[in-house]
Amino acid sequence: MSKLNTYKDDFFILLESGFIAVNQADEDSAVKLFKAAEKLDPKNELPIIGLGYLHFHKLELRQACEIFEKVLKKNPENEMAKTFLGICLTMSPNAVQEGEDLLEEMHNSSDDLIKGLSHTAIDFVEKFIKKDPTPVEVQKKKKTKKKNKS
Numbered sequence: 222m223s224k225l226n227t228y229k230d231d232f233f234i235l236l237e238s239g240f241i242a243v244n245q246a247d248e249d250s251a252v253k254l255f256k257a258a259e260k261l262d263p264k265n266e267l268p269i270i271g272l273g274y275l276h277f278h279k280l281e282l283r284q285a286c287e288i289f290e291k292v293l294k295k296n297p298e299n300e301m302a303k304t305f306l307g308i309c310l311t312m313s314p315n316a317v318q319e320g321e322d323l324l325e326e327m328h329n330s331s332d333d334l335i336k337g338l339s340h341t342a343i344d345f346v347e348k349f350i351k352k353d354p355t356p357v358e359v360q361k362k363k364k365t366k367k368k369n370k371s
Contacts, residue, residue: 225261232261239271243278251275266292270302277309285309300335303327307339311346321346 239254252275259268273288289306292299304327310320324346327339 229261232258232265235261236267236271239268240274243271243275246278248275248279266296266299266302270299270305273302273305277305280312282309282313286313300327300330300332304335304338304342308342311342311350317346317350 235254235258239251239258242248242251242254251271255268255271255275258271259265262268269288269292273285273292276282276285276288286306286309289302289309292302293306296302303323307320307323307327310316310323313320321343324339324343327335330336330339
């Protein structure tokens, strides 16, 4: 255990490197970095959130939601987990409103980054997820339905 204490100061370097690896689609490195960070500080929730972030990036929304919910069961005040959970839920067809509610709640965060992320996510939902289909898309759906009936 004393050897691990030598690397305690590297916790945030490993953690941040894990998030960078996720953004570069290097799943293997991301998992190893988050697991290493978790070994250095097992009580810290950030490596677990990192694994949820990895699932989110792969659009494995169910797994990501499960991880963020697990973090929130331990710490209901974790704003990062709430925000990521809100984003995942807004991308799930049957939970858009629940996700929006979580994101709206995060508008009151004292952390400017969380607040900004929640605003950006709500804007994305309004512009792309809740967007009505265009007339061309409606016509395509009608044509597809007619072909399926034939």
